[in-house]
Amino acid sequence: MNDLRHLLEELLQGRVCLMGLGNVDCGDDGFGVRLSERLLEGGMQDVVIAGTTPENYVGRTADGGFDRLIFLDAVEFGASPGSVALLNAREICARYPPISTHKISLGVLAKLVRASSRTKVWLLGVQPASVRLGQTLTPTVSATLDLLRMLLLELSTGKNHVGTAAPGCPAEQSSAVGVREESAITT
Numbered sequence: 001m002n003d004l005r006h007l008l009e010e011l012l013q014g015r016v017c018l019m020g021l022g023n024v025d026c027g028d029d030g031f032g033v034r035l036s037e038r039l040l041e042g043g044m045q046d047v048v049i050a051g052t053t054p055e056n057y058v059g060r061t062a063d064g065g066f067d068r069l070i071f072l073d074a075v076e077f078g079a080s081p082g083s084v085a086l087l088n089a090r091e092i093c094a095r096y097p098p099i100s101t102h103k104i105s106l107g108v109l110a111k112l113v114r115a116s117s118r119t120k121v122w123l124l125g126v127q128p129a130s131v132r133l134g135q136t137l138t139p140t141v142s143a144t145l146d147l148l149r150m151l152l153l154e155l156s157t158g159k160n161h162v163g164t165a166a167p168g169c170p171a172e173q174s175s176a177v178g179v180r181e182e183s184a185i186t187t
Helices: 002-011 027-041 055-062 089-095 106-116 139-156
Strands: 016-021 047-051 068-074 084-088 120-126
Touching: 002 084, 002 139, 016 027, 016 055, 027 047, 027 068, 027 139, 047 055, 055 068, 055 106, 068 106, 084 089, 089 106, 089 120, 106 120, 120 139
Parallel strands: 016 047, 016 068, 068 120
Antiparallel strands: 084 120
16 A cells, blocks of 8 residues: 555646546446545545546546546456556556446547647556446445545645636546656555
């Protein structure tokens, strides 16, 4: 978790937009949306709840002058439920080709942002336990969500999160840093 903390601390420098993806009606698939909601409740700005239609928000965030766009989502990466992966755009494109539970896959979304702006794309993903229709978050993924919420809010306290959301990254529903933009980590 220390490596993840260090990377997130560096990734949150500059202008950063967090985008929650997923379907809250399908168990752990709602992770990204639920985490985004909790971050907004905690006062964090530049958070978008995109749900199952991230394509409706990517253009605005790519045009918003952000240094980074971090997707928050439940993704299958073959780890234990509740495990966390932090992947850059290249890793996203390699692991998540044009097949997805979203209308457009994470790989295609990452390519779209990279092609249309200077914004670097990252994924903060959690391994789901269950994505069955009609379920809520499992206890394991819910515990991971709570840990990530606390971590992200703590790391963002040094940033200016007072006032309205940045243009192009509404807080509503549907730079140079030391982080090597090609690194990826799973925990």
